[in-house]
Amino acid sequence: MVPLSYYLVLSGILFACGVLGFLIKRNIITIFMSIELMLNGVNLSFVAFAAHWHALSGQVFVFFVMVVAAAEAAVGLAIIIAVYRTRETLNVDQVNLLKL
């Protein structure tokens, strides 16, 4: 029997890793993958709670999160490709035209 909090801690670790990746990594695609990691962490906590409270709608929510993540990944990668075409680089520090 695994306490609920263990699942939540695992979810939290995954989420933290995702944020860390977002902050540390320089490649845009890697940053994007950290976002996916964050989403997965959140998914895990949803499922854990669904199991805890015997509410199936938690799993349905995860379903929707996945769908949206897929759509977002598609669009995001398309943007990355477009940015690469103009900037010739995947380094996020060099995509900084929107500054004051």
Place this chain on the structure above:
Amino acid sequence: MFHLILFLFFGAICVAGAVNLLVQSHPINSALSLIVVMGSLAAEYLLLGAEFLAAIQVIVYAGAIMVLFLITIMLLNAGKEERSKGSRVATLLGVPGVLIGGVLVAWTLLHRSDMQSVPIGALKGDPKDIARLLFHDFLLPFEVTSVLILIAIMGAVVLASRPEAEAHGARKDEG
């Protein structure tokens, strides 16, 4: 007991994969670690009884989304990350912030909440049950997400297509 061991085993793989994603310098390696994370998460879902979700996780996430990532990495010929001047704010403020947040949450969860246990396979996540929810209670979101996917497809096509001049030029070369 068995449940705990399995949980810890797959949890460890998860965390290892996540950390590896952070550590690797080549994006391809990061992508592959992410796939490992996805897989172990699917196993976790199974432990929680979400069979349908576990299957979807493998098919959609690990199978489609990650493949998309890999295609993009290969398309753009992403190489090792170069050293570049990062953001001081990110490293000085962000990283400690995340760590503190994470530690706080973990501490709270482990020490304060009631240690209610979740039995293995507690909730049966039958496709039949999920489908019933999906097409009855969550019908609207379901339909809306289908529209969302359509828009995403169109957006991706438009964004990633070559600009007109280049296309013309390319066709001229070909012609």
Place this chain on the structure above:
Amino acid sequence: MTPTLNPLLWAIPILPLAGAAINGFFGRKASRNAISAVALVFCGAAFAVALWIALHFSSASSPYYFPLAHWIRAGMFSVDFDFYLDQLSLVMLLVVTGVGFLIHIYSVGYMWDDDGYYRFMSYLNLFMFFMLTLVLAKNYLVMFIGWEGVGLASYLLIGFWFTKDSAAAAGKKAFIVNRIGDFGFLIALFLMIKHFGSLDFTHVLAAVRTLPTETAGAGLLTAIGLLLMVGAAGKSAQIPLYVWLPDAMEGPTPVSALIHAATMVTAGVYMVARSSVIFDHAPTAMTVVAIVGTLTALFAATIGIAQTDIKKVLAYSTVSQLGYMFMACGVGAFSAGIFHLMTHAFFKGLLFLAAGSVIHGVGGEQDMRKMGGLRLYMPWTFATMGIATLAIAGIPPFAGFWSKDEILWRAFGASWVYWLSGVITAFITSFYMFRLMYMTFGGDDYRGTVAQEAHGHGGHGHDDHGHGHGEPHESPWVMLGPLVVLALLSVIGGFVGYGNRFEHFLAPVFQGATGIAPETAPESASSTLEYLLMGVSISVAGLGWFLAYLLYSRVPQLPARIAAGLGGLYRTVANKYYIDELYAVLFVKPLIDGSTTILWHGVDQRVIDAAVNDSADAARHVSDNMRHMQSGNLRSYAGWVAAGGALVIAYMVWMGVR
């Protein structure tokens, strides 16, 4: 005496106001004739109405009143636009409208060539409106409106040639010094409101009548009386607020005649006379009034001896004669003071208008040392001015003798000190007035040149009369006419006081006035004493004339030698005892310096401006620093988000832990 409603009362002030408005708004493009017609018609109409009322005036149905409109209704306190006419107001009314009308006619000639002609006539009418409001008011507040209004008109008219620095400065000085007096007046009004709950004459004066006389020397009525005297001192140029009147000579001569001789400066005397009941019940205040009046009369007369500008002599003479009026009021002889007010309006108005005629005739010169022998060129001016001089010197049977003698007689009844001072002042008055006559008209040679056109008088070039320059000339009849009328009044004006008729006429207004020298008491005294004192004042006037004749006709070198001999003393008197300089050092400079350093640099610049500027600077600095957040760097954004998220989580944990 039952109060009677009289609807004509409010028409009197409104008519000149209409004239002022018409000339003010439409006068710029109108022809001179049209402007003159408007101004004269409206002023004349006011005079006609005043005459009508006077002819139909009956003491039995006085006082007349007319409530025009509601004004202030504040709980128990109310003040309305009410008009009022009793014997005192009637005298003032006739003087103001009559002399005013004559001066309007004179101004048509005097100011004809000026560019701002329409403005001048408009301002003159405006002044009439305010003065009439002052005189016909039924309560102190409407009187105050007129009071302030005449101050405004005075400012506008003194600074009429506003392009001239000295004129603008003189206008300001007049207004500001007036305001100091008004401050006293206002506090007196506040005291009245507080203690009597009303500002209406009938209410206040009736209430005061019921109060006991304050013989202890202090108290509410003394305070009110003293404060009213402060206001009167400002308006009527008494010590210490007289300094504006000599400077006011910067204005055109008709202005000096109307405002600073005949009417506005007498407003203070009128106000004191109107409040006679208050002063009666406050002997200390009354004594102060008498002392101030006496001192001012003597003081101003001494300054007049050494002045060389013809208008300045007349200005100090006005201050001195006003001192006589206040001395009269101060000893309880209110009707004598008003009598002298009336005769003074005649002869002083005449003196100023004649001086204007002289100035006009010699092309703008005002220095008497550059005149002389003008009686040969300007006989009419000479004759009328001579009559006025005889009147002011107090030589019978001219008007000034009767009124001045009445005052001296009543002053003697109060204290021989007042009388002696008055007699000495009369001597000096006679001396400097005849000195003026001899210097201006006497002798046979004209010491100046007529080609003095370009300077001084705002360049209104009225010297292109077509005849050869170098010769002074008589003024046109439009100017001489009023001179003749006023001269006539200066001759016969005194006879209204014969046999105490004037006193009896005004008695209902001043009834119950006990004062230092009761109105009725001297009648019982011996008439030999009265004739003796009369003889003294006549001989003193003659003595002054003789001395002036000696010094300025017989031995013309003597004055210069005396002046050189007296040295410093002469210089002090010639420089008006340096009072203006004293005020500048004591009050003006500290005020300006304080204002500059404390208020301007300290408060305005360092506090108010700084607050605005610094808050703008602060906003700019903040945004300058915040700008760096928008670096365009994705990771720093994420860093901020993560930090913020951590904060929120920490807060939530903390809340949960509590």
